[in-house]
Amino acid sequence: MMPDLGKYAEAVLSSYAISIALLAVLVIASVVRARRVKRDLESTEKRGRNHAD
């Protein structure tokens, strides 16, 4: 399954690991913040409407 990376295995694997980790952090951070802001906005809007009533 694993291709034979020879003497450069460390370099190749670490660059894949670091890149994918960085991308994952970026995506997760974006999604988490998107969800939180969306939820907060919805609750604020609801509160505003109740307030007006």
Place this chain on the structure above:
Amino acid sequence: MIALLTRDLRLAVRAGGGFGLGLAFFLIVVTLVPFSVGPENALLSEIAPGILWLGALLACLLSLDRIFALDWEDGSLDLLATSPVPMEALVSIKALAHWLTTGLPLIVATPVFALLLSLPQAGYVPLVLSLFLGTPALSVIGTFGAALTVGIKRGGLLLSLLVLPLYVPTLIFGAEMARRGALGLDMKTAMMMQAGISFGVIALLPFASAAVLRVNLR
């Protein structure tokens, strides 16, 4: 406009700090370099042009936040903005005042500091020439950075972060010119590039600085 210039100059001299502080900082940088890299004259003379350029640049950076900060705090910047002087001229004058109080003293003092770093004999003229061409650009770019951060409290660090990348081309060509001059190499290309950058920056950047200042005074 001339009145504004003389006012700025007088303030810089009288307020203390601003005027001499840059020079003192420059001296400290030059003094610290041998402590960090060793006292060998051969090594020092090799890196002297670069160190002197870096020191001048940092000393320049140190005084940037004074360009608008005082006028911003006491509200005279708003008055200046409503005066008939166009904003572009205002920021140019501010940059000129900054150069006269920071850049020019640095240039005058540099030969003395170069002595401390045993700059080769042939290097003095190119070094002073390169600083003479380059420091106006530093002042103008710095004025842009100061205009960007004028409304921000404790914006000093941000100002450095914004301005330092913009200083890269000036530093490269200036230091390269001084280095080549010290080694007796042909420095015409670096000199032309440096002059080109300085003139371009002086001609165009005040418009950006003025636009930014207008936004901040809104």
Place this chain on the structure above:
Amino acid sequence: MASIWQYANPRKFIQTTDRVLPWIAGAALVALIVGLVWGFFFTPEDYRQGSTVKIIYLHVPSALMAINGWIMMLAASLIWIVRRHHVSALAARAAAPVGATMTVIALVTGAIWGQPMWGTWWAWDPRLTSFLILFLFYLGYMALWAAIENDDTAADLTSVLCLVGSVFAVLSRYAVNFWNQGLHQGASLSLDKEENVADVFYFPLLLCIAGFVLLFIALVFLRTQTEIRARRMRALLVRERLG
């Protein structure tokens, strides 16, 4: 004015992007997985570079997106300055961290690749140096956004910074080229990427580039939505406090 606001209506932007976002994100995921798996498992080694050639599938796309990200921010800033679309300014803000991450990936993979190839993690090669400077520009841009409270002021100032920064980034690129040639004549460390790439490497690389582009678009859409909502919430909170 009305037509402009319809055209860049934040609500419409959210509606439209909400509809296309799953597709773009899905396509990005598929392209990235297929491209990277293909590249990692099913491409031969380069006769000169050995298995390190596999790093190309991360290095080249991220470097491309690092530059294109800045160009996108420049375009968005220009649109904000000329036509005052809030969505445009917020899209520029949303793109900055994505572009900065791409720059970091390009730098890190470059360093890891450089270690076995050139025998050093870092060389002041023009291309590397330019990327480091680009990263500094990203940092400054994001810091300026974060430092200013008023949204419109921040949008104006960062757009001007982006414009000026672009000019200086190009200047730095040429300056750095000159500087390094000045240091060691002719001895260049740059990889001749175009020459190296044979067909076997080319197709998975193309897929990876497509994946990175799609990922960038998806992230920018999502983050722009977030910025729009955050801005709206700030406005609501201010109104609440006043009313």
